[in-house]
Amino acid sequence: MRFGIVVNEGPYTHQASDSAYQFAKAVLAKGHEIFRVFFYHDGVNNGTRFTVPPQDDRNLQRLWSDLAEAHKLDLVVCIAAAQRRGILDANEAKRQGKDGDNIAPGFRISGLGQLIEAGIQSDRLVVFGD
Amino acid sequence: MSTLHTINKSPFERSSLTSCLAHLAEGDALLIFEDAVVGARKGCAFAEALRAKLPSCALYVLGPDLAARGMKAEDIAEGIGIVDYGGFVDLAAGAARVCAWL
Amino acid sequence: MSQATSKKKFLYINRRAPYGTIYALEALEVVLIGAAFEQDVSAAFLDDGVYQLINGQDTTGVGMKNFSKTYKALGDYEVRKLYVERESLAERGLVLEDLMPITYEDEDEDYAEKPSIHLVDRSQMARIISEQDVILSF
Numbered sequence: 001m002r003f004g005i006v007v008n009e010g011p012y013t014h015q016a017s018d019s020a021y022q023f024a025k026a027v028l029a030k031g032h033e034i035f036r037v038f039f040y041h042d043g044v045n046n047g048t049r050f051t052v053p054p055q056d057d058r059n060l061q062r063l064w065s066d067l068a069e070a071h072k073l074d075l076v077v078c079i080a081a082a083q084r085r086g087i088l089d090a091n092e093a094k095r096q097g098k099d100g101d102n103i104a105p106g107f108r109i110s111g112l113g114q115l116i117e118a119g120i121q122s123d124r125l126v127v128f129g130d
Numbered sequence: 131m132s133t134l135h136t137i138n139k140s141p142f143e144r145s146s147l148t149s150c151l152a153h154l155a156e157g158d159a160l161l162i163f164e165d166a167v168v169g170a171r172k173g174c175a176f177a178e179a180l181r182a183k184l185p186s187c188a189l190y191v192l193g194p195d196l197a198a199r200g201m202k203a204e205d206i207a208e209g210i211g212i213v214d215y216g217g218f219v220d221l222a223a224g225a226a227r228v229c230a231w232l
Numbered sequence: 233m234s235q236a237t238s239k240k241k242f243l244y245i246n247r248r249a250p251y252g253t254i255y256a257l258e259a260l261e262v263v264l265i266g267a268a269f270e271q272d273v274s275a276a277f278l279d280d281g282v283y284q285l286i287n288g289q290d291t292t293g294v295g296m297k298n299f300s301k302t303y304k305a306l307g308d309y310e311v312r313k314l315y316v317e318r319e320s321l322a323e324r325g326l327v328l329e330d331l332m333p334i335t336y337e338d339e340d341e342d343y344a345e346k347p348s349i350h351l352v353d354r355s356q357m358a359r360i361i362s363e364q365d366v367i368l369s370f
Contacts (some may be wrong), residue, residue, distance in 0.1 A: 015164045026215035112265035119366035124222050127230040127369045230369040232303040
């Protein structure tokens with residue numbers, strides 16, 4: 001079965017990203033596929049590589065990036081939500097005249113259409129939020 | 131085919147559980163996770179409202195979220211099943227759609 | 233692997249008032265983008281979500297953008313099924329007439345203007361949920 005996962009909140013403040021991550025791992029462990037993980041609203045904040053969480057706790061960005069690499073997952077950060085919250089890749093930084101970018105490895109910035117497509121192409125779409 | 135409803139906020143904090151319960155259809159399943167698990171505790175103010183759905187719907191709590199909040203299986207209202215994340219995946223796969231009550 | 237060849241039924245569930253959080257606005261943005269994908273789209277407004285459609289929103293004092301008129305454009309985007317829950321209105325002391333008039337033009341009936349808002353009760357809303365393929369919550 002093919003799953004789409006939506007993460008509506010940023011790391012740490014809400015459990016949403018953790019729950020989504022644990023769910024994603026379980027989906028893969030069960031032999032299912034993940035079509036896409038889409039990060040919306042504050043969920044885009046999962047996609048910055050500049051977090052420095054305490055060493056004795058999980059690093060959510062790294063967990064997502066590593067999971068994406070290990071399983072070739074498509075982690076998409078919504079461009080409109082990202083623009084509001086300051087998550088940029090190199091292209092966006094150049095386009096918007098910003099002096100840096102912060103997108104984390106394994107994440108890509110794209111449009112809301114990717115969320116709709118995930119709904120169309122997945123057999124089940126599961127939303128994690130506040 | 132049925133719906134898997136998910137509820138993650140404590141019913142003492144937010145009305146989403148109450149709203150969710152009012153929208154369950156016969157044969158649906160409800161997964162209670164994150165802070166919402168506090169509403170599934172035996173003897174708490176929401177236990178009866180949850181149990182009232184048992185004849186028509188299947189109710190589950192996510193075990194890891196129970197443990198995180200210092201609860202054990204025997205603390206949960208009777209009739210509510212306990213699943214892990216793998217069980218959560220199975221519930222989603224076994225339903226036709228998933229409806230998150232945030 | 234299943235390639236979707238037929239339309240899926242998408243339901244967008246709105247349960248929060250506008251402005252206190254961004255969910256109403258960003259949900260609307262999804263609905264608008266989603267319209268281009270020609271799926272069978274409905275939007276549900278229940279609990280405080282009914283306030284997203286309330287008439288006379290004036291945000292000048294709070295300094296936020298008033299996006300309420302965008303709901304009126306939904307008809308142009310082929311989103312014509314806005315289900316508003318009757319009990320949610322009543323609990324909040326509201327009636328249908330407190331909401332914005334939102335219409336669409338029915339090309340099958342000489343572009344006659346028809347209401348996009350459909351008042352449903354809780355049990356009908358439960359049934360609507362049961363009929364969907366994809367449910368997005370914000």
